[in-house]
Amino acid sequence: MSVRDSGGSGRAKTASRAPVSFGAFARKPVERNATHAAAGQASAGIEPVESLPDDAVEVGAIVDAYGLKGWVKVAAHANAAQGGDALTSAKCWWLVKGREIKAAPVVAVKVHSDSIVAQLSGVGDRDQALALRGWRVQVRRSDFPSLGADEFYWVDLIGLEVVNEAGVTLGAVVDLIDNGAHAVLRIEYPSQGRDGQPATGERLIPFVGVYVKTVDQAAKRIVVDWEADY
Template sequence: MAEDIVVIGKITSAFGVKGGVKIFSYTKPRLKVLDYDPWLLKLGGEWKPVKLLSGREQGKTIGAMLEGIIDRSQAEELAGTQIGIFEHQLPDLDSDEYYWRDLEGMQVVNQEGVSFGEVSHLIETGSNDVLVVRETAEQASGKKRKERMVPFTPDAVVDVNTDARLITVEWDADF
């Protein structure tokens, strides 16, 4: 499949005797994983489409029934399998919204032009998301790579230029 795949969750285990699977969702809110059809399962190193027949919240997890999975042993074989969707299935965002995956790997500089490195990943704190910015190997020059945590807020993030893959922040280089 030539189109980009976005991983939205994984199958963690089987439930019941009729082929149900438990899902760990990466979507926000977590039940949003059930809104996508078809799902793609990474089986034997390849993405294979599968129809989601039904799904629902089950306590602290999500249960789902998939087309062609009719007994517990088939469901158990899927434990650990990644769930993906085609990139075009993602909803369009407003101009000031970003998917985390699009911010990862972007270069980060402050308004004085000091390079902080690149976005390694993001974390959710409850009040706001946080960019984890790690120096590049060249910047670290043999020493341990420095990490900065920059809140993804209007006060700290001045500009996100997706074309240039550059985030400009209002952040002191010594912090």
């Protein structure tokens, strides 16, 4: 199995039987020559909308202008399934700032060093691009690039129940952590503090094949080789 963020795109991948190396979480977007035209949308311009799509996922933020012709520079999120591949594959971005939401058709987009640069419809000069600094970027989950059968985006693992092979519930995934070698599931579960009051416990389980046995997205469950008292 392997996990990807969507900037390296947050995939996760594990082997169901033999232990495997999942590889490092990719902080930088995959180097692809991803330039595309948003067919039928290029002339629409950026327009205010009332709401986000139901499957919208925040993947980055506009941090600066790029060049003189209206391109913007985007910092892709490097955590829990958000970032580059989704940014370069989506033909429309949703820009969010406070309560304002805008639909922004993408004319062209590409990877540039450790960021994403893009030309949005109707943004024709540097001043217009600078005016978009600080807007957060969301894309539809359905616009994320498709993955292999044994790959998962981090965003799809959040909320899944985690049980061990004995059927003991260990909690639910609330986040994933990149430790430089592989991803780690951060799991929370109901517990009790020293004062006897309800508290939240935490488990950290490496997302590697030796521990993670199956990921069943349909059943919203991850089965692990991990004891409750670890």
